[in-house]
Amino acid sequence: MPSVAGGSARHRRVSTGRRRTLSVPPEGNRPSVFVPPQTLTRRAGCAFAVAVGVVASAAAADSSRVAAAQGRLDAEYVVTIAGLPIGRGNWAVDIAEDQFSASASGTTTGLLQFLAGAHGTSVSRGAVSGGQIVPTSYVATINYDRGRVDDVRMALAGGNVKDYSVEPPVKPNPALVPVSDSDRRGVMDPMTSVLNRVAGVGDPVMPEACNRRISVFDGRLRYDLQSEFKRTETVKTDRGYEGPVVVCAVYFQPISGYVPDRPAIKYLVALRDAEVWLAPISGTRVLVPYRFTIPTPIGLGVLQATQFVSAPHPPRSTAAAKTQ
16 A cells, blocks of 8 residues: 654664664655555566555444544655665545545655656545445556556445456466456455454454455456464654554465466465554554565565554544534
């Protein structure tokens, strides 16, 4: 698909629970980003962004508590590799009583903007049913400075892809592992896959939030993402969330739609050091990425929230009563 805001012309620091600090660029240099995972396997410059689709999907919660699980998140992120800015993005998530929406926009910055400027948007919508987040549509578009456009559109029902289109289409390649009809069943789109609903009661920021395996289809590539608990941290941002986050290890496993001998695929499969930090959306049991890190051949890739502002929605019955 996070937070720090306000500030001076100098870098600001975000405190983590282990007396470490995360240096965040000043607002004028900040990016805003949510890079679709499919780009990562095709373009080494954004290769680490693949993990943004890393968080496990929603688990069932008591239907009696669904009405109370409503909230909104407005977040901003910066993306760096080896400390150099390469992108920025904005992300808005709205979870209502019976539906949800998530939308993101991002652009390349710095040297990457000079080499391959691009701006992307993605939107996912769907239902909240029986305590689960169920996507029904997904659209992701990347516009490149030289006029090329990458567009993915998907319609889903009950976890199955009913219709989809990709532009440009996948080129014939005898080495490509084909995507079968069964590969498009029981899946989530990349955007919805990072909305991690945690079952149970009490604080959702707990180790169990990490223990997930999710099947993702991005229109070209079908892959699984598995996460495991590593530790907890405490974060503090200039604007937005302050409190605990759960840190998960993330593992990538391609299923179909890929070329096995491609170096980027081999690298991601062998990777064991990627991490995602998950923070809660107020009023819900949904956790989303606050920070993501992944080693790359040219340095550490980091997706870091510079703003993470969330607030609960009142249940629909309460809101209706106030208008009467």
